[in-house]
Amino acid sequence: MNEQEASKLAKVVAAECLGYRVRLLNRVITNIYDRALQPIGLKANQANILTMLSYAGQASAADISRVLVMEKSTVSRTVDRMKKNSWITVEGHGDGPSQTITVTAQGRELMAAAHALWKKAQQQTTELLGEEGVNAILKLHETVSASKSKR
Amino acid sequence: MNEQEASKLAKVVAAECLGYRVRLLNRVITNIYDRALQPIGLKANQANILTMLSYAGQASAADISRVLVMEKSTVSRTVDRMKKNSWITVEGHGDGPSQTITVTAQGRELMAAAHALWKKAQQQTTELLGEEGVNAILKLHETVSASKSKR
DNA sequence: GTAAGCTGGTTGTATATACAACATTGGAGT
DNA sequence: ACTCCAATGTTGTATATACAACCAGCTTAC
Numbered sequence: 514m515n516e517q518e519a520s521k522l523a524k525v526v527a528a529e530c531l532g533y534r535v536r537l538l539n540r541v542i543t544n545i546y547d548r549a550l551q552p553i554g555l556k557a558n559q560a561n562i563l564t565m566l567s568y569a570g571q572a573s574a575a576d577i578s579r580v581l582v583m584e585k586s587t588v589s590r591t592v593d594r595m596k597k598n599s600w601i602t603v604e605g606h607g608d609g610p611s612q613t614i615t616v617t618a619q620g621r622e623l624m625a626a627a628h629a630l631w632k633k634a635q636q637q638t639t640e641l642l643g644e645e646g647v648n649a650i651l652k653l654h655e656t657v658s659a660s661k662s663k664r
Numbered sequence: 665m666n667e668q669e670a671s672k673l674a675k676v677v678a679a680e681c682l683g684y685r686v687r688l689l690n691r692v693i694t695n696i697y698d699r700a701l702q703p704i705g706l707k708a709n710q711a712n713i714l715t716m717l718s719y720a721g722q723a724s725a726a727d728i729s730r731v732l733v734m735e736k737s738t739v740s741r742t743v744d745r746m747k748k749n750s751w752i753t754v755e756g757h758g759d760g761p762s763q764t765i766t767v768t769a770q771g772r773e774l775m776a777a778a779h780a781l782w783k784k785a786q787q788q789t790t791e792l793l794g795e796e797g798v799n800a801i802l803k804l805h806e807t808v809s810a811s812k813s814k815r
Numbered sequence: 816g817t818a819a820g821c822t823g824g825t826t827g828t829a830t831a832t833a834c835a836a837c838a839t840t841g842g843a844g845t
Numbered sequence: 846a847c848t849c850c851a852a853t854g855t856t857g858t859a860t861a862t863a864c865a866a867c868c869a870g871c872t873t874a875c
Contacts, residue, residue, distance in 0.1 A: 516726045522729045526716050531789050532697040532708045534805040539690035541808050546683040557683045565677050576665045580674045638682050649800035654685035656797055657692050
Protein backbone atom coordinates (compact mmCIF):
# COMPACT_ATOMS: atom_id res chain seq x y z
CA MET A 514 0.00 0.00 0.00
CA ASN A 515 1.52 3.30 -1.05
CA GLU A 516 1.26 6.54 0.81
CA GLN A 517 -1.52 7.97 -1.34
CA GLU A 518 -3.74 4.99 -0.74
CA ALA A 519 -2.98 5.13 2.97
CA SER A 520 -3.82 8.79 3.13
CA LYS A 521 -7.08 8.28 1.28
CA LEU A 522 -8.11 5.44 3.58
CA ALA A 523 -7.29 7.47 6.64
CA LYS A 524 -9.52 10.22 5.35
CA VAL A 525 -12.39 7.83 4.73
CA VAL A 526 -12.29 6.35 8.22
CA ALA A 527 -11.81 9.74 9.79
CA ALA A 528 -14.58 11.26 7.76
CA GLU A 529 -16.90 8.56 8.96
CA CYS A 530 -16.26 8.35 12.64
CA LEU A 531 -16.03 11.02 15.29
CA GLY A 532 -15.07 8.37 17.80
CA TYR A 533 -11.98 7.53 15.81
CA ARG A 534 -10.89 11.15 15.78
CA VAL A 535 -11.38 11.58 19.47
CA ARG A 536 -9.41 8.44 20.23
CA LEU A 537 -6.55 9.54 18.03
CA LEU A 538 -6.55 12.97 19.61
CA ASN A 539 -6.45 11.31 23.00
CA ARG A 540 -3.54 9.07 22.05
CA VAL A 541 -1.49 11.95 20.74
CA ILE A 542 -2.14 14.36 23.56
CA THR A 543 -1.97 11.91 26.44
CA ASN A 544 1.28 10.66 24.99
CA ILE A 545 2.77 14.12 25.20
CA TYR A 546 2.02 14.31 28.92
CA ASP A 547 3.04 10.74 29.65
CA ARG A 548 6.37 11.17 27.94
CA ALA A 549 7.01 14.43 29.72
CA LEU A 550 6.29 12.89 33.11
CA GLN A 551 8.06 9.64 32.37
CA PRO A 552 11.39 10.68 33.97
CA ILE A 553 9.74 10.75 37.38
CA GLY A 554 7.62 7.66 36.83
CA LEU A 555 4.31 9.49 36.89
CA LYS A 556 1.45 9.07 34.43
CA ALA A 557 -0.78 11.92 33.30
CA ASN A 558 -3.80 10.41 34.94
CA GLN A 559 -2.03 9.97 38.26
CA ALA A 560 -0.81 13.54 38.06
CA ASN A 561 -4.42 14.69 37.74
CA ILE A 562 -5.39 12.72 40.82
CA LEU A 563 -2.45 14.08 42.78
CA THR A 564 -3.43 17.59 41.76
CA MET A 565 -7.00 17.08 42.84
CA LEU A 566 -5.94 15.59 46.15
CA SER A 567 -3.55 18.40 46.90
CA TYR A 568 -6.24 20.98 46.25
CA ALA A 569 -8.80 19.00 48.23
CA GLY A 570 -6.52 18.20 51.15
CA GLN A 571 -8.22 14.86 51.43
CA ALA A 572 -10.79 12.86 49.56
CA SER A 573 -12.31 9.42 49.30
CA ALA A 574 -12.07 7.18 46.25
CA ALA A 575 -15.68 7.99 45.52
CA ASP A 576 -14.84 11.69 45.59
CA ILE A 577 -12.09 11.18 43.05
CA SER A 578 -14.46 9.18 40.93
CA ARG A 579 -17.09 11.92 41.01
CA VAL A 580 -14.78 14.86 40.56
CA LEU A 581 -12.67 13.47 37.75
CA VAL A 582 -15.52 11.43 36.26
CA MET A 583 -13.65 8.16 36.37
CA GLU A 584 -14.98 4.66 36.82
CA LYS A 585 -14.67 3.57 40.42
CA SER A 586 -12.72 0.46 39.52
CA THR A 587 -10.18 2.56 37.63
CA VAL A 588 -9.83 4.79 40.66
CA SER A 589 -9.47 1.82 42.97
CA ARG A 590 -6.58 0.36 41.05
CA THR A 591 -4.87 3.65 40.35
CA VAL A 592 -5.06 4.62 44.00
CA ASP A 593 -3.54 1.28 44.82
CA ARG A 594 -0.58 1.91 42.55
CA MET A 595 -0.06 5.39 43.93
CA LYS A 596 -0.21 4.05 47.45
CA LYS A 597 2.42 1.45 46.63
CA ASN A 598 4.66 4.29 45.50
CA SER A 599 4.04 6.05 48.81
CA TRP A 600 2.71 9.14 47.09
CA ILE A 601 -0.53 8.92 49.01
CA THR A 602 -1.87 7.26 52.13
CA VAL A 603 -5.21 5.58 52.41
CA GLU A 604 -6.82 5.50 55.82
CA GLY A 605 -10.06 3.95 56.93
CA HIS A 606 -11.34 0.45 57.45
CA GLY A 607 -9.44 -1.67 55.01
CA ASP A 608 -12.55 -2.92 53.35
CA GLY A 609 -15.30 -0.60 54.37
CA PRO A 610 -16.29 2.54 52.56
CA SER A 611 -15.29 6.07 53.41
CA GLN A 612 -11.56 5.99 53.00
CA THR A 613 -9.51 9.07 53.59
CA ILE A 614 -6.85 9.60 50.97
CA THR A 615 -4.14 12.19 51.45
CA VAL A 616 -0.93 13.14 49.68
CA THR A 617 2.26 12.19 51.52
CA ALA A 618 5.34 14.37 51.85
CA GLN A 619 6.88 12.22 49.14
CA GLY A 620 3.83 12.85 47.02
CA ARG A 621 4.20 16.58 47.46
CA GLU A 622 7.85 16.42 46.47
CA LEU A 623 6.88 14.47 43.40
CA MET A 624 4.32 17.07 42.48
CA ALA A 625 6.88 19.80 42.75
CA ALA A 626 9.10 17.90 40.35
CA ALA A 627 6.14 17.11 38.13
CA HIS A 628 5.11 20.70 37.75
CA ALA A 629 7.96 21.77 35.53
CA LEU A 630 7.61 18.68 33.36
CA TRP A 631 3.88 19.06 33.15
CA LYS A 632 4.24 22.67 32.15
CA LYS A 633 6.46 21.69 29.26
CA ALA A 634 3.87 19.19 28.08
CA GLN A 635 1.12 21.74 28.39
CA GLN A 636 3.11 24.16 26.30
CA GLN A 637 3.91 21.53 23.72
CA THR A 638 0.23 20.69 23.49
CA THR A 639 -0.73 24.32 23.16
CA GLU A 640 1.76 24.74 20.36
CA LEU A 641 0.46 21.66 18.62
CA LEU A 642 -3.19 22.62 18.82
CA GLY A 643 -2.85 26.35 18.46
CA GLU A 644 -4.96 28.85 20.30
CA GLU A 645 -8.01 27.87 18.37
CA GLY A 646 -7.51 24.21 19.10
CA VAL A 647 -7.09 24.86 22.79
CA ASN A 648 -10.28 26.85 22.86
CA ALA A 649 -12.05 24.06 21.04
CA ILE A 650 -10.92 21.61 23.72
CA LEU A 651 -12.09 23.91 26.47
CA LYS A 652 -15.48 24.22 24.87
CA LEU A 653 -15.82 20.50 24.18
CA HIS A 654 -14.94 19.77 27.75
CA GLU A 655 -17.59 22.14 29.01
CA THR A 656 -20.21 20.53 26.82
CA VAL A 657 -19.28 17.05 27.95
CA SER A 658 -19.05 17.82 31.63
CA ALA A 659 -22.34 19.69 31.50
CA SER A 660 -24.01 16.63 30.00
CA LYS A 661 -22.38 14.42 32.61
CA SER A 662 -23.69 16.45 35.51
CA LYS A 663 -27.22 16.05 34.19
CA ARG A 664 -27.16 12.30 34.71
CA MET B 665 -17.12 16.34 50.19
CA ASN B 666 -20.23 18.15 49.04
CA GLU B 667 -21.19 18.86 45.48
CA GLN B 668 -19.96 22.43 45.48
CA GLU B 669 -16.50 21.45 46.59
CA ALA B 670 -16.43 18.67 44.02
CA SER B 671 -17.43 21.02 41.27
CA LYS B 672 -14.80 23.55 42.27
CA LEU B 673 -12.07 20.91 42.32
CA ALA B 674 -13.11 19.61 38.95
CA LYS B 675 -12.80 23.09 37.57
CA VAL B 676 -9.35 23.54 39.01
CA VAL B 677 -7.99 20.32 37.55
CA ALA B 678 -9.70 20.93 34.23
CA ALA B 679 -8.50 24.50 34.09
CA GLU B 680 -4.97 23.28 34.59
CA CYS B 681 -4.67 20.38 32.24
CA LEU B 682 -5.57 19.98 28.61
CA GLY B 683 -4.60 16.34 28.81
CA TYR B 684 -7.23 15.73 31.42
CA ARG B 685 -9.91 17.25 29.23
CA VAL B 686 -8.93 15.23 26.23
CA ARG B 687 -8.94 12.01 28.21
CA LEU B 688 -12.36 12.74 29.62
CA LEU B 689 -13.67 13.59 26.19
CA ASN B 690 -12.28 10.33 24.91
CA ARG B 691 -13.87 8.32 27.70
CA VAL B 692 -17.27 9.84 27.13
CA ILE B 693 -17.29 9.61 23.36
CA THR B 694 -15.67 6.20 23.01
CA ASN B 695 -18.13 4.91 25.56
CA ILE B 696 -21.03 6.00 23.38
CA TYR B 697 -19.71 3.97 20.47
CA ASP B 698 -18.70 0.98 22.56
CA ARG B 699 -22.10 0.76 24.18
CA ALA B 700 -23.85 1.10 20.86
CA LEU B 701 -21.80 -1.72 19.34
CA GLN B 702 -21.88 -3.89 22.42
CA PRO B 703 -24.90 -5.99 21.29
CA ILE B 704 -22.81 -7.46 18.47
CA GLY B 705 -19.64 -7.79 20.49
CA LEU B 706 -17.69 -5.22 18.53
CA LYS B 707 -15.56 -2.42 19.95
CA ALA B 708 -15.27 1.01 18.39
CA ASN B 709 -11.63 0.51 17.61
CA GLN B 710 -12.23 -2.81 15.92
CA ALA B 711 -15.03 -1.25 13.92
CA ASN B 712 -12.58 1.32 12.60
CA ILE B 713 -10.17 -1.38 11.55
CA LEU B 714 -12.93 -3.35 9.85
CA THR B 715 -13.99 -0.23 8.01
CA MET B 716 -10.49 0.48 6.85
CA LEU B 717 -9.99 -3.10 5.71
CA SER B 718 -13.24 -3.17 3.80
CA TYR B 719 -12.31 0.00 1.97
CA ALA B 720 -8.79 -1.21 1.34
CA GLY B 721 -9.72 -4.71 0.28
CA GLN B 722 -6.63 -5.97 2.00
CA ALA B 723 -3.85 -4.59 4.12
CA SER B 724 -0.95 -5.63 6.31
CA ALA B 725 -0.72 -4.95 10.01
CA ALA B 726 1.84 -2.28 9.24
CA ASP B 727 -0.66 -0.64 6.87
CA ILE B 728 -3.27 -0.53 9.60
CA SER B 729 -0.72 0.90 11.96
CA ARG B 730 0.20 3.65 9.52
CA VAL B 731 -3.27 4.52 8.33
CA LEU B 732 -4.98 4.59 11.70
CA VAL B 733 -1.87 5.83 13.52
CA MET B 734 -1.86 3.04 16.04
CA GLU B 735 1.04 1.39 17.83
CA LYS B 736 2.04 -1.79 16.05
CA SER B 737 1.70 -3.87 19.20
CA THR B 738 -1.85 -2.63 19.65
CA VAL B 739 -2.62 -3.58 16.08
CA SER B 740 -1.01 -6.98 16.49
CA ARG B 741 -3.16 -7.89 19.45
CA THR B 742 -6.36 -6.41 18.09
CA VAL B 743 -5.91 -8.22 14.80
CA ASP B 744 -5.41 -11.38 16.79
CA ARG B 745 -8.70 -10.93 18.59
CA MET B 746 -10.55 -10.16 15.39
CA LYS B 747 -9.05 -13.20 13.75
CA LYS B 748 -10.19 -15.38 16.63
CA ASN B 749 -13.71 -14.10 15.99
CA SER B 750 -13.36 -15.04 12.32
CA TRP B 751 -14.06 -11.51 11.19
CA ILE B 752 -10.79 -11.37 9.30
CA THR B 753 -8.20 -13.76 7.92
CA VAL B 754 -4.49 -13.29 8.14
CA GLU B 755 -2.37 -14.85 5.46
CA GLY B 756 1.36 -14.89 5.01
CA HIS B 757 4.31 -16.57 6.65
CA GLY B 758 3.30 -17.16 10.22
CA ASP B 759 6.22 -15.23 11.60
CA GLY B 760 7.66 -13.34 8.69
CA PRO B 761 6.54 -9.89 7.68
CA SER B 762 4.10 -8.94 4.95
CA GLN B 763 0.85 -10.43 6.10
CA THR B 764 -2.28 -10.05 4.07
CA ILE B 765 -5.32 -9.28 6.14
CA THR B 766 -8.79 -9.44 4.62
CA VAL B 767 -12.34 -9.27 5.91
CA THR B 768 -14.23 -12.56 5.89
CA ALA B 769 -17.84 -13.05 4.85
CA GLN B 770 -18.68 -13.17 8.53
CA GLY B 771 -16.82 -9.94 8.99
CA ARG B 772 -18.84 -8.30 6.25
CA GLU B 773 -22.07 -9.46 7.81
CA LEU B 774 -20.94 -8.04 11.10
CA MET B 775 -20.20 -4.72 9.46
CA ALA B 776 -23.64 -4.60 7.98
CA ALA B 777 -25.11 -5.11 11.42
CA ALA B 778 -22.67 -2.65 12.91
CA HIS B 779 -23.59 0.13 10.54
CA ALA B 780 -27.02 0.85 12.01
CA LEU B 781 -25.66 0.73 15.55
CA TRP B 782 -22.71 2.89 14.66
CA LYS B 783 -24.96 5.43 13.03
CA LYS B 784 -26.96 5.76 16.20
CA ALA B 785 -23.79 6.37 18.18
CA GLN B 786 -22.63 8.92 15.65
CA GLN B 787 -25.92 10.75 15.93
CA GLN B 788 -25.86 10.62 19.70
CA THR B 789 -22.36 12.08 19.64
CA THR B 790 -23.36 14.79 17.24
CA GLU B 791 -26.26 15.74 19.46
CA LEU B 792 -24.03 15.80 22.49
CA LEU B 793 -21.34 17.95 20.94
CA GLY B 794 -23.50 20.13 18.76
CA GLU B 795 -22.51 21.32 15.34
CA GLU B 796 -19.85 23.54 16.75
CA GLY B 797 -18.36 20.73 18.79
CA VAL B 798 -18.27 18.41 15.81
CA ASN B 799 -16.49 21.03 13.76
CA ALA B 800 -14.02 21.52 16.56
CA ILE B 801 -13.24 17.80 16.54
CA LEU B 802 -12.77 17.82 12.79
CA LYS B 803 -10.37 20.70 13.04
CA LEU B 804 -8.43 19.23 15.93
CA HIS B 805 -8.09 15.99 14.08
CA GLU B 806 -6.71 17.77 11.04
CA THR B 807 -4.15 19.57 13.14
CA VAL B 808 -3.04 16.40 14.88
CA SER B 809 -2.86 14.26 11.80
CA ALA B 810 -0.96 16.96 9.95
CA SER B 811 1.62 17.03 12.72
CA LYS B 812 1.81 13.27 12.70
CA SER B 813 2.59 13.08 9.01
CA LYS B 814 5.54 15.39 9.52
CA ARG B 815 7.36 12.87 11.66
C1' DG C 816 29.00 -11.63 -1.25
C1' DT C 817 28.51 -10.55 3.31
C1' DA C 818 27.48 -7.76 7.21
C1' DA C 819 24.68 -4.17 8.93
C1' DG C 820 20.51 -2.17 9.18
C1' DC C 821 15.58 -1.51 8.15
C1' DT C 822 10.88 -3.27 8.10
C1' DG C 823 7.39 -6.07 9.90
C1' DG C 824 5.53 -8.74 13.67
C1' DT C 825 5.22 -10.79 18.34
C1' DT C 826 5.62 -10.80 23.19
C1' DG C 827 6.53 -9.06 28.01
C1' DT C 828 5.22 -5.60 31.12
C1' DA C 829 2.55 -1.84 32.77
C1' DT C 830 -1.35 1.45 32.89
C1' DA C 831 -6.12 3.12 31.83
C1' DT C 832 -10.48 1.91 30.90
C1' DA C 833 -15.28 -0.47 31.23
C1' DC C 834 -18.65 -3.66 32.99
C1' DA C 835 -20.25 -7.04 36.13
C1' DA C 836 -20.32 -9.42 40.35
C1' DC C 837 -19.39 -9.22 44.90
C1' DA C 838 -18.62 -7.69 49.90
C1' DT C 839 -19.23 -4.29 53.44
C1' DT C 840 -21.01 -0.77 55.87
C1' DG C 841 -24.19 2.89 57.23
C1' DG C 842 -28.30 4.78 57.33
C1' DA C 843 -33.40 5.06 56.44
C1' DG C 844 -37.72 3.60 57.18
C1' DT C 845 -41.00 1.06 59.61
C1' DA D 846 -34.38 -2.68 67.00
C1' DC D 847 -34.34 -4.84 62.71
C1' DT D 848 -34.40 -5.14 57.86
C1' DC D 849 -33.42 -3.51 53.55
C1' DC D 850 -31.17 -0.45 50.46
C1' DA D 851 -27.81 2.85 48.77
C1' DA D 852 -23.15 4.02 48.69
C1' DT D 853 -18.28 2.33 48.77
C1' DG D 854 -14.73 -0.46 47.45
C1' DT D 855 -12.51 -4.60 45.48
C1' DT D 856 -11.88 -8.07 42.15
C1' DG D 857 -12.48 -10.74 37.74
C1' DT D 858 -12.38 -10.25 32.93
C1' DA D 859 -11.58 -7.95 28.67
C1' DT D 860 -9.81 -4.30 25.59
C1' DA D 861 -6.78 -0.37 24.22
C1' DT D 862 -2.68 1.68 24.81
C1' DA D 863 2.62 2.43 25.15
C1' DC D 864 7.38 1.08 25.35
C1' DA D 865 11.01 -2.13 25.03
C1' DA D 866 13.09 -6.27 23.67
C1' DC D 867 13.21 -9.55 20.50
C1' DC D 868 13.05 -12.43 16.02
C1' DA D 869 12.80 -13.02 11.04
C1' DG D 870 13.44 -11.70 6.49
C1' DC D 871 14.92 -8.34 2.95
C1' DT D 872 17.76 -4.63 1.28
C1' DT D 873 21.53 -1.83 1.02
C1' DA D 874 26.11 -0.51 1.41
C1' DC D 875 30.75 -1.67 1.07
